[in-house]
Amino acid sequence: MKIVTKLKIFGTFATILVIILGATIYWRANQVDLAIEKDRIADSLVKEAFVLNLLSGDYIQTHGERARTQWMSQYQKLNKSINLYTIESPEEQRILDKLRLGQKAILIHFTQLQENIVDERLPAIEEFERRLSGQLSVDVQEIVSLASGLADINSRKLTIVRQATSYIMLIVVLSLSFLFVFSYLLLARSISRSIRELIDGTKILASGNLNFRYQVKSKDEFGQLVSAFNDMASNLQKLDEIKTEFIFLVSHELRTPVGAIKGLMSMINDGDYGDRTKKLERPLYLITASVDRLLRIVNKMLDVSRIQAGKVILNLTDFNIRDLIDESISSVKPLADEKDIKLVVKKSNSFTIYADRDKVREIIINLIENAIKFTEKGSITVFFEQRDDKIITSISDTGIGVANEYQQKLFDKFDEIKLKHAGKTPGIGLGLYISREFARKMGGDLWIEKSTVGKGSTFAFSLPLSERKIN
Amino acid sequence: MDNQIKKKILLVEDDATLSEMYQKKFSVEGFNILAASTGGEGFQLALQTRPDLILLDILLPGMDGMTVLKKLRDDPWGKDVPIIMLTNLNADDNILKGVIESRPAYYLMKSNSDPSGVVEKVKELLK
Numbered sequence: 001m002k003i004v005t006k007l008k009i010f011g012t013f014a015t016i017l018v019i020i021l022g023a024t025i026y027w028r029a030n031q032v033d034l035a036i037e038k039d040r041i042a043d044s045l046v047k048e049a050f051v052l053n054l055l056s057g058d059y060i061q062t063h064g065e066r067a068r069t070q071w072m073s074q075y076q077k078l079n080k081s082i083n084l085y086t087i088e089s090p091e092e093q094r095i096l097d098k099l100r101l102g103q104k105a106i107l108i109h110f111t112q113l114q115e116n117i118v119d120e121r122l123p124a125i126e127e128f129e130r131r132l133s134g135q136l137s138v139d140v141q142e143i144v145s146l147a148s149g150l151a152d153i154n155s156r157k158l159t160i161v162r163q164a165t166s167y168i169m170l171i172v173v174l175s176l177s178f179l180f181v182f183s184y185l186l187l188a189r190s191i192s193r194s195i196r197e198l199i200d201g202t203k204i205l206a207s208g209n210l211n212f213r214y215q216v217k218s219k220d221e222f223g224q225l226v227s228a229f230n231d232m233a234s235n236l237q238k239l240d241e242i243k244t245e246f247i248f249l250v251s252h253e254l255r256t257p258v259g260a261i262k263g264l265m266s267m268i269n270d271g272d273y274g275d276r277t278k279k280l281e282r283p284l285y286l287i288t289a290s291v292d293r294l295l296r297i298v299n300k301m302l303d304v305s306r307i308q309a310g311k312v313i314l315n316l317t318d319f320n321i322r323d324l325i326d327e328s329i330s331s332v333k334p335l336a337d338e339k340d341i342k343l344v345v346k347k348s349n350s351f352t353i354y355a356d357r358d359k360v361r362e363i364i365i366n367l368i369e370n371a372i373k374f375t376e377k378g379s380i381t382v383f384f385e386q387r388d389d390k391i392i393t394s395i396s397d398t399g400i401g402v403a404n405e406y407q408q409k410l411f412d413k414f415d416e417i418k419l420k421h422a423g424k425t426p427g428i429g430l431g432l433y434i435s436r437e438f439a440r441k442m443g444g445d446l447w448i449e450k451s452t453v454g455k456g457s458t459f460a461f462s463l464p465l466s467e468r469k470i471n
Numbered sequence: 472m473d474n475q476i477k478k479k480i481l482l483v484e485d486d487a488t489l490s491e492m493y494q495k496k497f498s499v500e501g502f503n504i505l506a507a508s509t510g511g512e513g514f515q516l517a518l519q520t521r522p523d524l525i526l527l528d529i530l531l532p533g534m535d536g537m538t539v540l541k542k543l544r545d546d547p548w549g550k551d552v553p554i555i556m557l558t559n560l561n562a563d564d565n566i567l568k569g570v571i572e573s574r575p576a577y578y579l580m581k582s583n584s585d586p587s588g589v590v591e592k593v594k595e596l597l598k
Contacts, residue, residue, distance in 0.1 A: 255559045259582035260488045266585035267492065272499045295582055 028165040035161040042154040048078040049147040053140045060133040109136040194222035210237040248305035300430045314356045318466040328364040342379035352466040355442045366431035367395045375399030396458040402451040477503040481522035483513030496586035510534030529558040553596045
């Protein structure tokens with residue numbers, strides 16, 4: 001389902017919850033309001049009945065015109081209150097019926113009492129008047145009692161309505177809050193999970209694993225996004241492959257003419273084309289050195305393209321590391337001599353290792369050449385020792401050293417520190433990357449053992465000891 | 472070598488500069504050098520002239536060096552002739568397989584071996 005649809009559904013759901021909450025509040029407020037209003041009417045009924053009771057007593061005592069008028073007025077008020085009262089239960093109906101009967105009775109008794117009041121005070125008339133007065137009092141008190149009954153009913157009902165409202169509001173608010181939070185969490189989870197997956201994938205791709213692809217599980221926006229991500233990764237991988245292929249082809253094509261120049265130079269130096277003049281010695285030496293450097297660059301680019309394409313071929317054999325170190329040192333000695341740097345191999349036991357001899361030579365030469373490159377004076381020491389089933393070879397110099405924060409970057413291809421040095425020192429910054437990849441391919445590793453700015457560095461690599469040696 | 476019959480070397484190399492360079496080097500070193508620039512031409516020339524040693528490139532127009540090597544090894548004369556593979560290709564699995572089956576004497580990288588090094592190998596094989 002699309003995210004926008006999910007958001008719409010959530011929005012609609014939240015709106016419905018708000019409407020339900022609003023309707024419940026309105027309904028319950030209305031119920032409470034009605035109960036209060038009825039309770040007020042019932043209270044006023046009691047009050048009117050009570051006042052009528054007092055006025056009845058007054059009239060029975062005084063028989064005055066004022067008392068009569070007041071009684072009639074109060075009677076009207078009582079009548080009005082009875083008419084305002086709405087009936088909701090059979091009990092109320094029964095009480096109200098009795099009230100109406102009582103109301104009629106008191107009016108009859110009051111009217112009869114008025115008509116019986118004459119100036120002549122005969123005993124029979126007085127007796128009748130006393131009976132009528134008594135009847136009126138009893139009837140009015142009955143009305144007071146019935147009105148009180150109604151007031152009690154309404155008072156109880158108001159309490160019930162208020163309690164019910166509290167419970168209903170509590171249940172509704174809790175239920176709606178739960179539904180809202182639950183649906184919100186569901187929505188947030190479905191969106192955040194997809195975002196997290198995308199972040200993880202992007203990190204994997206950024207770390208250099210261009211083979212990483214997502215499984216497209218949905219057709220929503222995230223499905224479209226991961227599909228675009230996959231396309232982007234494929235294009236990136238294709239570009240990377242084209243780049244690797246291009247480097248390989250260019251380097252390979254360069255090898256033939258460079259090889260020809262190198263061969264022809266060696267023939268000129270050998271005198272195959274006749275004697276060299278003294279004047280040409282220096283330029284011929286410089287051409288030879290430049291061609292050697294160019295060939296090393298071309299070979300390194302080929303190595304990188306092979307490493308990246310997973311096409312490194314190893315020719316593993318047993319050989320003596322000490323012999324190889326001596327051989328490698330003799331090939332880089334002229335470079336060290338030029339800068340007057342001493343090359344020292346520390347005495348150690350003889351070890352046979354199992355690796356590709358040419359590639360180990362390349363590692364040793366790379367490390368020593370780097371050491372020479374970044375050392376102005378002092379010495380370079382090569383040392384090897386056994387640690388478990390590995391032979392560790394260390395190359396220490398007294399050069400410029402590498403600050404901590406740059407140490408790991410040294411192993412990246414074409415990184416910025418190397419590029420900064422590119423104009424000042426020979427090389428294109430691939431040596432450490434290639435050397436470490438080779439060491440790892442042969443079952444070892446390569447790392448910076450220690451480095452202090454201004455004091456020098458120690459680089460080390462490990463390679464497996466020959467199995468025959470272990471056994 | 473002047474007092475002896477000159478040893479005959481066949482160079483199969485398509486790059487004109489390299490071909491000229493090796494021809495010069497082997498002439499200077501006292502060899503009789505023949506050159507072919509394609510695999511087919513090289514194979515024919517080998518059978519016709521029966522050189523003492525063949526220097527064979529791998530990437531060649533038409534028939535490639537590995538095919539020439541295999542065809543020569545199938546020939547009664549060619550099966551024992553010393554052959555040096557002279558190439559710029561790093562040996563991948565397919566080349567290695569062909570190399571093992573067809574037994575060339577050496578597999579040399581052109582860019583890493585200077586002409587005098589190649590001459591040394593040739594002399595070593597023709598001793």
